[in-house]
Amino acid sequence: MERTRLAFNILAVSGSAIYAGTMLAIGVILGAQWRSVFPSEFLDAFARDIQFISRAVAVTAIPTIVGIAGSLRLNWGHKPAWNFIAAQAACVGLLLLFTSLWFGPTNNLFLAKSLPMNEVAGRLDLWLLLHNIRVALAGLGSVFGALALAVRS
Amino acid sequence: MSILQFLAVLSASLFAGAALYINVAEHPARMMLETRLAALQWAPSYKRATWLQAPLAVLSFGAGTAVWLLGGATGWLLAASLIGAVVPFTLIVIMPTNNKLLATGRDLSSADTRSLLRRWGWLHAVRTGLSLAATGIYLPLLVA
Numbered sequence: 001m002e003r004t005r006l007a008f009n010i011l012a013v014s015g016s017a018i019y020a021g022t023m024l025a026i027g028v029i030l031g032a033q034w035r036s037v038f039p040s041e042f043l044d045a046f047a048r049d050i051q052f053i054s055r056a057v058a059v060t061a062i063p064t065i066v067g068i069a070g071s072l073r074l075n076w077g078h079k080p081a082w083n084f085i086a087a088q089a090a091c092v093g094l095l096l097l098f099t100s101l102w103f104g105p106t107n108n109l110f111l112a113k114s115l116p117m118n119e120v121a122g123r124l125d126l127w128l129l130l131h132n133i134r135v136a137l138a139g140l141g142s143v144f145g146a147l148a149l150a151v152r153s
Numbered sequence: 154m155s156i157l158q159f160l161a162v163l164s165a166s167l168f169a170g171a172a173l174y175i176n177v178a179e180h181p182a183r184m185m186l187e188t189r190l191a192a193l194q195w196a197p198s199y200k201r202a203t204w205l206q207a208p209l210a211v212l213s214f215g216a217g218t219a220v221w222l223l224g225g226a227t228g229w230l231l232a233a234s235l236i237g238a239v240v241p242f243t244l245i246v247i248m249p250t251n252n253k254l255l256a257t258g259r260d261l262s263s264a265d266t267r268s269l270l271r272r273w274g275w276l277h278a279v280r281t282g283l284s285l286a287a288t289g290i291y292l293p294l295l296v297a
Binding site for chain 2: 006009010013014017018019020021022023024025026028029030032033036048049051052053055056059060139142143146149150152
């Protein structure tokens with residue numbers, strides 16, 4: 001049981017930190033690339049890139065969610081650790097909520113090319129600015145996860 | 154000591170996440186483009202990734218080694234060596250491919266350029282593997 005709990009805790013921390021790295025790379029590498037081209041080229045690139053981004057996000061987000069869910073269940077009797085894991089879950093939950101409420105609809109606008117061309121660059125800037133919040137939430141989540149590990153050891 | 158441990162783990166994990174993103178998303182998306190466009194996109198993207206990833210690798214290596222020097226288990230040195238190995242691996246193994254891709258006068262539309270880009274993707278996967286292995290070793294050490 002103890003080994004299983006540890007495995008879930010480690011999965012939660014590593015998943016969350018790796019997820020943060022993926023989000024950071026999207027903002028730094030891809031964001032700069034999107035900004036460097038004309039709006040019409042960006043929209044084509046976005047349509048091409050988004051399927052691969054979704055794959056990368058799924059590869060990192062799913063283990064994180066499984067790790068957090070298992071950690072919450074198996075740390076139930078240890079209040080200090082559980083509180084940190086709950087804080088981590090809140091960070092990831094907020095991130096997912098934010099993604100579905102703002103990024104989902106905005107991504108659909110880009111994919112449908114339904115924004116006026118003169119508004120695309122501004123919306124992309126906002127997308128990248130708000131993306132930093134997702135990076136911060138994922139990073140903060142991994143810090144809480146590491147703190148949960150620390151108080152249990 | 155705890156701060157060093159945390160720095161080592163966090164920077165290795167961030168590196169691994171960024172490296173994984175490049176292998177799973179960025180490079181496959183790039184390879185869907187016509188070869189010339191893919192090569193043109195690769196060059197600035199590679200530079201940005203270097204600025205993001207090199208400091209993370211060095212930080213993780215330094216922090217992990219420091220933990221070992223301060224009395225940590227040998228595993229800290231092993232994981233630090235794995236993440237640190239991405240730097241010489243890049244300089245010795247990957248750099249010749251980079252230099253060929255960046256060479257003045259290269260025909261960016263050629264089959265050779267495409268083959269080099271494909272090779273670069275495989276070489277980058279080694280860095281991803283090294284960083285994931287380092288993260289996998291570091292984390293259990295946090296609770297040992």
